[in-house]
Amino acid sequence: MTRIAVAGAAGRMGKTIIEVIHETAGVELGAAIEVQGSSLIGADAGEAAGVGKLGVAISDDIARVAADFDVLIDFTVPQATMKNIDKCREHGKAIVIGTTGLSDGEKQTIREAGASIGVVLAPNMSAGVNLTFKLLEMAARAVGEDADIEIIEAHHREKKDAPSGTSLRMGEIVAEQLGRDLKECAIYGREGITGPRDKNTIGFETIRAGDIVGEHTVMFALNGERIEISHKASSRKTFASGAVRAAQWVQSRGAGAFDMQDVLGLR
Ligand SMILES: NC(=O)C1=CN([C@@H]2O[C@H](COP(=O)(O)OP(=O)(O)OC[C@H]3O[C@@H](n4cnc5c(N)ncnc54)[C@H](OP(=O)(O)O)[C@@H]3O)[C@@H](O)[C@H]2O)C=CC1
Numbered sequence: 001m002t003r004i005a006v007a008g009a010a011g012r013m014g015k016t017i018i019e020v021i022h023e024t025a026g027v028e029l030g031a032a033i034e035v036q037g038s039s040l041i042g043a044d045a046g047e048a049a050g051v052g053k054l055g056v057a058i059s060d061d062i063a064r065v066a067a068d069f070d071v072l073i074d075f076t077v078p079q080a081t082m083k084n085i086d087k088c089r090e091h092g093k094a095i096v097i098g099t100t101g102l103s104d105g106e107k108q109t110i111r112e113a114g115a116s117i118g119v120v121l122a123p124n125m126s127a128g129v130n131l132t133f134k135l136l137e138m139a140a141r142a143v144g145e146d147a148d149i150e151i152i153e154a155h156h157r158e159k160k161d162a163p164s165g166t167s168l169r170m171g172e173i174v175a176e177q178l179g180r181d182l183k184e185c186a187i188y189g190r191e192g193i194t195g196p197r198d199k200n201t202i203g204f205e206t207i208r209a210g211d212i213v214g215e216h217t218v219m220f221a222l223n224g225e226r227i228e229i230s231h232k233a234s235s236r237k238t239f240a241s242g243a244v245r246a247a248q249w250v251q252s253r254g255a256g257a258f259d260m261q262d263v264l265g266l267r
Protein backbone atom coordinates (compact mmCIF):
# COMPACT_ATOMS: atom_id res chain seq x y z
CA MET A 1 0.00 0.00 0.00
CA THR A 2 1.36 3.43 -0.92
CA ARG A 3 0.24 6.18 1.47
CA ILE A 4 0.08 9.45 -0.46
CA ALA A 5 0.00 13.04 0.81
CA VAL A 6 -1.41 15.66 -1.57
CA ALA A 7 -0.07 19.24 -1.44
CA GLY A 8 -2.43 21.82 -2.93
CA ALA A 9 -5.28 19.52 -1.84
CA ALA A 10 -8.00 22.08 -2.58
CA GLY A 11 -6.64 23.07 -6.00
CA ARG A 12 -7.93 21.84 -9.38
CA MET A 13 -5.29 19.11 -9.60
CA GLY A 14 -5.20 18.37 -5.85
CA LYS A 15 -8.93 17.56 -5.79
CA THR A 16 -8.64 15.39 -8.92
CA ILE A 17 -5.66 13.51 -7.45
CA ILE A 18 -7.64 12.79 -4.26
CA GLU A 19 -10.49 11.50 -6.44
CA VAL A 20 -8.11 9.20 -8.36
CA ILE A 21 -6.47 7.95 -5.14
CA HIS A 22 -9.96 7.13 -3.84
CA GLU A 23 -10.66 5.10 -7.02
CA THR A 24 -7.28 3.31 -7.24
CA ALA A 25 -6.38 0.00 -5.57
CA GLY A 26 -3.04 -0.14 -3.73
CA VAL A 27 -2.96 3.53 -2.71
CA GLU A 28 -4.58 5.53 0.06
CA LEU A 29 -4.74 9.19 1.04
CA GLY A 30 -2.46 9.60 4.07
CA ALA A 31 -2.43 13.39 4.35
CA ALA A 32 -3.63 16.54 2.59
CA ILE A 33 -1.84 19.89 2.72
CA GLU A 34 -3.02 23.39 1.88
CA VAL A 35 -1.47 26.83 2.19
CA GLN A 36 -1.37 28.42 5.66
CA GLY A 37 -4.46 30.56 6.20
CA SER A 38 -6.64 28.55 3.83
CA SER A 39 -10.25 28.42 5.00
CA LEU A 40 -10.14 24.65 4.39
CA ILE A 41 -7.53 23.82 7.06
CA GLY A 42 -9.15 21.18 9.28
CA ALA A 43 -11.81 20.28 6.71
CA ASP A 44 -12.09 16.69 5.49
CA ALA A 45 -9.99 16.32 2.31
CA GLY A 46 -12.43 13.85 0.73
CA GLU A 47 -15.37 16.17 1.29
CA ALA A 48 -13.40 19.12 -0.13
CA ALA A 49 -12.61 16.99 -3.21
CA GLY A 50 -16.25 15.94 -3.61
CA VAL A 51 -15.74 12.21 -2.99
CA GLY A 52 -17.22 12.05 0.54
CA LYS A 53 -15.61 11.82 3.95
CA LEU A 54 -12.16 10.13 3.96
CA GLY A 55 -11.18 10.87 7.57
CA VAL A 56 -8.13 12.94 6.53
CA ALA A 57 -8.16 16.53 7.78
CA ILE A 58 -6.44 19.16 5.59
CA SER A 59 -3.29 20.39 7.37
CA ASP A 60 -0.95 23.34 6.76
CA ASP A 61 2.12 21.58 8.18
CA ILE A 62 3.88 18.63 6.50
CA ALA A 63 5.99 18.00 9.62
CA ARG A 64 2.87 17.31 11.69
CA VAL A 65 1.57 14.64 9.24
CA ALA A 66 4.95 13.17 8.19
CA ALA A 67 4.24 9.83 9.89
CA ASP A 68 1.05 9.42 7.83
CA PHE A 69 2.47 9.18 4.29
CA ASP A 70 5.20 7.66 2.11
CA VAL A 71 5.10 9.89 -0.99
CA LEU A 72 4.06 13.54 -1.40
CA ILE A 73 2.36 14.58 -4.66
CA ASP A 74 2.81 18.31 -5.21
CA PHE A 75 0.84 20.33 -7.77
CA THR A 76 1.03 23.82 -6.28
CA VAL A 77 3.15 26.89 -7.09
CA PRO A 78 6.98 27.07 -7.33
CA GLN A 79 7.39 28.81 -3.96
CA ALA A 80 5.42 26.08 -2.15
CA THR A 81 7.10 23.26 -4.10
CA MET A 82 10.57 24.47 -3.08
CA LYS A 83 9.54 24.47 0.59
CA ASN A 84 7.99 21.02 0.19
CA ILE A 85 11.14 19.53 -1.32
CA ASP A 86 13.07 20.68 1.77
CA LYS A 87 10.47 19.11 4.07
CA CYS A 88 10.55 15.83 2.12
CA ARG A 89 14.36 15.76 2.36
CA GLU A 90 14.16 16.45 6.09
CA HIS A 91 11.67 13.62 6.68
CA GLY A 92 13.04 11.15 4.10
CA LYS A 93 9.88 11.13 1.94
CA ALA A 94 9.68 10.61 -1.82
CA ILE A 95 8.04 13.37 -3.88
CA VAL A 96 6.22 13.62 -7.23
CA ILE A 97 6.18 17.17 -8.59
CA GLY A 98 3.81 18.39 -11.29
CA THR A 99 4.17 22.11 -10.58
CA THR A 100 5.22 24.18 -13.62
CA GLY A 101 6.70 27.67 -13.90
CA LEU A 102 9.84 26.54 -12.03
CA SER A 103 13.09 28.38 -12.85
CA ASP A 104 16.15 26.47 -14.13
CA GLY A 105 17.78 26.91 -10.71
CA GLU A 106 14.70 25.53 -8.93
CA LYS A 107 14.60 22.49 -11.24
CA GLN A 108 18.29 21.89 -10.55
CA THR A 109 17.72 22.02 -6.76
CA ILE A 110 14.85 19.55 -7.14
CA ARG A 111 17.00 17.14 -9.17
CA GLU A 112 19.79 17.41 -6.58
CA ALA A 113 17.34 16.24 -3.89
CA GLY A 114 17.42 12.93 -5.78
CA ALA A 115 20.74 12.23 -4.04
CA SER A 116 18.84 11.42 -0.83
CA ILE A 117 15.14 10.85 -1.74
CA GLY A 118 13.09 9.63 -4.71
CA VAL A 119 11.98 12.55 -6.90
CA VAL A 120 9.78 12.48 -10.02
CA LEU A 121 9.57 15.88 -11.75
CA ALA A 122 7.52 16.24 -14.93
CA PRO A 123 5.61 19.15 -16.50
CA ASN A 124 3.05 16.68 -17.78
CA MET A 125 2.11 13.35 -16.19
CA SER A 126 -0.14 12.09 -19.00
CA ALA A 127 0.99 8.97 -20.83
CA GLY A 128 -0.14 10.52 -24.13
CA VAL A 129 2.01 13.64 -23.77
CA ASN A 130 5.02 11.56 -22.79
CA LEU A 131 4.56 9.44 -25.92
CA THR A 132 4.25 12.68 -27.90
CA PHE A 133 7.70 13.66 -26.58
CA LYS A 134 9.13 10.57 -28.34
CA LEU A 135 7.29 11.39 -31.59
CA LEU A 136 8.78 14.90 -31.44
CA GLU A 137 12.30 13.46 -31.26
CA MET A 138 11.61 11.47 -34.44
CA ALA A 139 10.01 14.37 -36.29
CA ALA A 140 12.76 16.82 -35.31
CA ARG A 141 15.45 14.40 -36.52
CA ALA A 142 13.62 13.69 -39.78
CA VAL A 143 12.50 17.18 -40.90
CA GLY A 144 13.51 19.65 -38.18
CA GLU A 145 16.41 21.25 -40.04
CA ASP A 146 14.20 22.17 -43.02
CA ALA A 147 11.03 23.07 -41.15
CA ASP A 148 9.66 26.19 -39.49
CA ILE A 149 8.83 24.96 -35.99
CA GLU A 150 6.00 26.51 -33.97
CA ILE A 151 4.56 25.32 -30.65
CA ILE A 152 0.97 26.29 -29.85
CA GLU A 153 -0.59 25.64 -26.46
CA ALA A 154 -4.03 26.37 -25.00
CA HIS A 155 -5.17 26.24 -21.36
CA HIS A 156 -7.97 27.46 -19.09
CA ARG A 157 -8.28 31.11 -18.07
CA GLU A 158 -7.00 30.50 -14.50
CA LYS A 159 -3.57 29.12 -15.45
CA LYS A 160 -0.82 31.15 -13.78
CA ASP A 161 2.27 30.42 -15.90
CA ALA A 162 3.01 30.86 -19.61
CA PRO A 163 4.07 29.26 -21.82
CA SER A 164 3.04 25.93 -20.28
CA GLY A 165 5.70 23.70 -18.76
CA THR A 166 4.82 21.04 -21.33
CA SER A 167 5.34 23.36 -24.31
CA LEU A 168 8.72 24.45 -22.95
CA ARG A 169 9.74 20.80 -22.55
CA MET A 170 8.56 20.16 -26.13
CA GLY A 171 10.73 23.05 -27.28
CA GLU A 172 13.73 21.69 -25.37
CA ILE A 173 13.29 18.22 -26.90
CA VAL A 174 13.13 19.58 -30.44
CA ALA A 175 16.03 21.99 -29.86
CA GLU A 176 18.21 19.22 -28.35
CA GLN A 177 17.65 17.02 -31.43
CA LEU A 178 18.71 19.92 -33.67
CA GLY A 179 21.76 20.87 -31.59
CA ARG A 180 20.18 24.23 -30.70
CA ASP A 181 19.87 25.95 -27.32
CA LEU A 182 16.19 26.79 -26.66
CA LYS A 183 17.25 29.81 -24.59
CA GLU A 184 18.81 31.31 -27.75
CA CYS A 185 16.31 30.24 -30.42
CA ALA A 186 12.90 30.63 -28.71
CA ILE A 187 10.52 33.41 -29.84
CA TYR A 188 7.60 34.05 -27.47
CA GLY A 189 4.73 35.59 -29.45
CA ARG A 190 5.11 38.17 -32.24
CA GLU A 191 3.90 41.73 -32.67
CA GLY A 192 4.60 44.66 -34.97
CA ILE A 193 6.95 44.68 -37.98
CA THR A 194 8.68 41.39 -37.24
CA GLY A 195 10.19 40.82 -40.69
CA PRO A 196 10.61 37.41 -42.31
CA ARG A 197 10.90 34.40 -40.07
CA ASP A 198 14.39 33.29 -38.98
CA LYS A 199 14.56 29.60 -39.94
CA ASN A 200 16.46 28.63 -36.81
CA THR A 201 13.91 29.94 -34.33
CA ILE A 202 11.26 27.94 -32.46
CA GLY A 203 8.07 29.98 -31.97
CA PHE A 204 5.68 29.74 -29.01
CA GLU A 205 2.04 30.84 -29.06
CA THR A 206 -0.07 30.81 -25.89
CA ILE A 207 -3.87 30.75 -25.66
CA ARG A 208 -5.68 31.24 -22.33
CA ALA A 209 -9.44 30.76 -22.64
CA GLY A 210 -12.45 29.25 -20.89
CA ASP A 211 -12.06 25.84 -19.29
CA ILE A 212 -9.60 24.25 -21.76
CA VAL A 213 -7.86 21.44 -19.84
CA GLY A 214 -4.63 21.40 -21.86
CA GLU A 215 -3.79 21.29 -25.58
CA HIS A 216 -0.39 21.26 -27.29
CA THR A 217 0.52 21.24 -30.99
CA VAL A 218 4.00 21.28 -32.49
CA MET A 219 3.99 22.32 -36.14
CA PHE A 220 6.81 21.42 -38.53
CA ALA A 221 6.00 23.53 -41.60
CA LEU A 222 7.80 22.84 -44.89
CA ASN A 223 7.17 24.05 -48.45
CA GLY A 224 4.15 22.13 -49.75
CA GLU A 225 3.28 20.26 -46.57
CA ARG A 226 3.28 20.46 -42.81
CA ILE A 227 3.30 17.97 -39.98
CA GLU A 228 1.40 18.72 -36.76
CA ILE A 229 1.89 16.60 -33.68
CA SER A 230 -0.93 17.32 -31.23
CA HIS A 231 -2.12 16.21 -27.84
CA LYS A 232 -5.44 17.26 -26.33
CA ALA A 233 -6.33 16.47 -22.72
CA SER A 234 -10.07 16.47 -22.03
CA SER A 235 -9.88 15.48 -18.35
CA ARG A 236 -7.48 16.34 -15.49
CA LYS A 237 -7.75 12.68 -14.51
CA THR A 238 -5.18 11.88 -17.19
CA PHE A 239 -2.58 13.95 -15.26
CA ALA A 240 -3.78 12.74 -11.85
CA SER A 241 -3.60 9.05 -12.81
CA GLY A 242 -0.05 9.59 -14.06
CA ALA A 243 0.92 11.27 -10.79
CA VAL A 244 -0.53 8.43 -8.70
CA ARG A 245 1.25 5.89 -10.91
CA ALA A 246 4.50 7.85 -10.42
CA ALA A 247 3.99 7.82 -6.63
CA GLN A 248 3.65 4.03 -6.59
CA TRP A 249 6.65 3.66 -8.92
CA VAL A 250 8.98 5.96 -6.99
CA GLN A 251 8.15 4.39 -3.63
CA SER A 252 9.68 1.12 -4.84
CA ARG A 253 12.66 2.85 -6.53
CA GLY A 254 14.36 4.61 -3.61
CA ALA A 255 16.56 7.69 -4.07
CA GLY A 256 17.13 9.23 -7.52
CA ALA A 257 15.88 12.00 -9.81
CA PHE A 258 13.38 10.77 -12.40
CA ASP A 259 10.74 12.00 -14.83
CA MET A 260 7.66 10.42 -16.44
CA GLN A 261 9.76 8.88 -19.21
CA ASP A 262 11.35 6.73 -16.47
CA VAL A 263 8.01 5.92 -14.84
CA LEU A 264 6.44 4.89 -18.17
CA GLY A 265 9.51 2.97 -19.39
CA LEU A 266 9.90 5.28 -22.41
CA ARG A 267 13.55 6.21 -21.94
N1 LIG B 1 2.54 18.02 -14.47
C1 LIG B 1 1.26 17.92 -14.86
O1 LIG B 1 0.82 16.89 -15.41
C2 LIG B 1 0.34 19.07 -14.59
C3 LIG B 1 0.81 20.18 -13.97
N2 LIG B 1 -0.04 21.17 -13.57
C4 LIG B 1 0.54 22.24 -12.77
O2 LIG B 1 0.15 22.04 -11.42
C5 LIG B 1 0.09 23.31 -10.74
C6 LIG B 1 -1.24 23.47 -10.05
O3 LIG B 1 -2.27 23.55 -11.02
P1 LIG B 1 -3.80 23.71 -10.59
O4 LIG B 1 -4.20 22.60 -9.67
O5 LIG B 1 -4.56 23.94 -11.84
O6 LIG B 1 -3.72 25.09 -9.76
P2 LIG B 1 -4.63 25.57 -8.55
O7 LIG B 1 -4.33 27.03 -8.35
O8 LIG B 1 -6.03 25.13 -8.76
O9 LIG B 1 -4.06 24.74 -7.30
C7 LIG B 1 -2.89 25.03 -6.61
C8 LIG B 1 -3.20 24.82 -5.16
O10 LIG B 1 -2.01 24.93 -4.38
C9 LIG B 1 -2.34 25.70 -3.24
N3 LIG B 1 -1.15 26.22 -2.59
C10 LIG B 1 -0.51 27.39 -2.80
N4 LIG B 1 0.52 27.48 -1.94
C11 LIG B 1 0.52 26.35 -1.21
C12 LIG B 1 1.32 25.86 -0.14
N5 LIG B 1 2.32 26.61 0.35
N6 LIG B 1 1.06 24.64 0.40
C13 LIG B 1 0.03 23.92 -0.08
N7 LIG B 1 -0.79 24.33 -1.06
C14 LIG B 1 -0.53 25.53 -1.62
C15 LIG B 1 -3.29 26.74 -3.76
O11 LIG B 1 -3.99 27.37 -2.71
P3 LIG B 1 -4.57 28.87 -2.96
O12 LIG B 1 -5.44 28.78 -4.16
O13 LIG B 1 -5.30 29.14 -1.67
O14 LIG B 1 -3.37 29.74 -3.17
C16 LIG B 1 -4.18 25.87 -4.62
O15 LIG B 1 -5.18 25.23 -3.86
C17 LIG B 1 0.40 24.35 -11.82
O16 LIG B 1 1.77 24.67 -11.79
C18 LIG B 1 0.07 23.62 -13.12
O17 LIG B 1 0.74 24.13 -14.24
C19 LIG B 1 -1.38 21.11 -13.81
C20 LIG B 1 -1.90 20.03 -14.47
C21 LIG B 1 -1.08 18.94 -14.94
Ligand SMILES: O=C(O)C1=N[C@H](C(=O)O)C[C@H](O)C1
Pocket residue numbers: 100123124155156159160163164165166167213214215
Ligand atom coordinates in the same frame (compact mmCIF):
# COMPACT_ATOMS: atom_id res chain seq x y z
O1 LIG C 1 -2.00 24.33 -15.57
C1 LIG C 1 -2.50 23.36 -16.17
O2 LIG C 1 -3.71 23.15 -16.17
C2 LIG C 1 -1.59 22.44 -16.87
N1 LIG C 1 -0.31 22.66 -16.77
C3 LIG C 1 0.72 21.83 -17.27
C4 LIG C 1 1.73 22.64 -18.07
O3 LIG C 1 1.99 23.80 -17.75
O4 LIG C 1 2.31 22.09 -19.00
C5 LIG C 1 0.26 20.57 -17.93
C6 LIG C 1 -1.14 20.54 -18.44
O5 LIG C 1 -1.18 20.86 -19.79
C7 LIG C 1 -2.14 21.29 -17.61
